[in-house]
Amino acid sequence: MRAAVVTEFGGPEAVTIADVEVPEPGAGQVRIKVAAAALNPVDGGTRAGVFGAAPGGAYTGLGWDAAGTVDAVGAGAGFAAGDAVVALVHGVAKPLGSHAEYVVVDGAAVARAPEAVDAVHAAALPLNALAADQALGLLDPAPGTSLLVTGAAGALGGYAIQLAGDRGVTVTGLARESDEELIRSLGAEFTTDPGRAAYDAVLDAAVLGGEQALRWTRDGGAFAAVIPNTAPPPARGIRTAALDVRADGARLAQLARLVDDGVLTPRVAETYALADAPKAHARLAEGGIRGRLVLVP
Structure with a gap:
């Protein structure tokens, strides 16, 4: 072959x-x-x-x-x-x-x-939906809380927006100005610069790095990196973690059903x-x- x-x-x-x-x-x-x-x-x-x-x-x-x-x-x-x-x-x-x-x-x-x-x-x-799902598991955002997804126009970021939105989380996507229509179509608010905003949780799908993205995480919030062993040290009471994606056929089956239900694109x-x-x-x-x-x- x-x-x-x-x-x-x-x-x-x-x-x-x-x-x-x-x-x-x-x-x-x-x-x-x-x-x-x-x-x-x-x-x-x-x-x-x-x-x-x-x-x-x-x-x-x-x-x-x-x-x-x-x-x-x-x-x-x-x-x-x-x-x-x-x-x-x-x-x-x-x-x-x-x-x-x-x-x-x-x-x-x-x-x-x-x-x-x-x-x-x-x-x-498989890879990007499981990665988004497992990263959200690290953050564990509750319904009604706020989540910032960097690299929101990417495959992982897009799935994270849709999965978090399905949980009732208020999601903001950080991306280029040209991606605004895409980010909003996925169900998120849009920004090119969070400025002084502080979110309950931050998923750094763009791999900006902890020092940068931690600035946008509120005291006592949660931060997740998407590359193994890259989580920054905890600061200001923020929980930090790094994703090491794993195979999970049972959860992948559930994600496939979410595609059929129109939740994931x-x-x-x-x-x-x-x-x-x-x-x-x-x-x-x-x-x-x-x-x-x-x-x-």
Whole structure:
């Protein structure tokens, strides 16, 4: 099968399409025939060597998000061949990721796909929706409290706005002036500069850094970073935490239902053939994308 991998770290040109063996599922695992797989900033970091190489491998695989159809199952996997699914293929340094024709995933990381969107849009759900949901779990904002989401026009930020709004939280999105219409359409108030505002909770999806974003958090509030081990020290009674996203098929199934209910909106900016993965990485590196780039094997 074909898979997007890196054998030497570098820029977009480091991504190659390799012929590799089709992986076999073990006990509790499923093999997915990939119909679509989103490209995320973490894939750019993997390509550049930020996280190191896959242990013991000649190449490192790319891709965290997968949407497709179950093709084969191991004992006790909980799914059957033919099921339409989405999955989080967790890991920054792995031999194979979802940017491939087939991927094997633990059944506990898999959920039935939303029915209201196609596979391309479903592929934009797992990583960013789970990250937004788990970051909100760290903040635990109560209904009626205020939340500032930086990087609100991004995929993670957009899901955070919609999930928090569904909880009854008053959300303000920090983004560029050109993104105002988008932010308001997601259900948030909009700002380009919070100034002296102090929110009950701040989710720093833009990775501005704790010193900056803590200024917008009220005394005794809560702050969450979206990169592991980057939480600033607590200050002024503020709870601080950093997200380390984890696979959770049960919660992913609930998020998929929220797509069907119209609460969550997967956004796709562009699609690329798997063979054009280097071009997709080049577009990712340019920045300014509103929605996910998605590879189609």
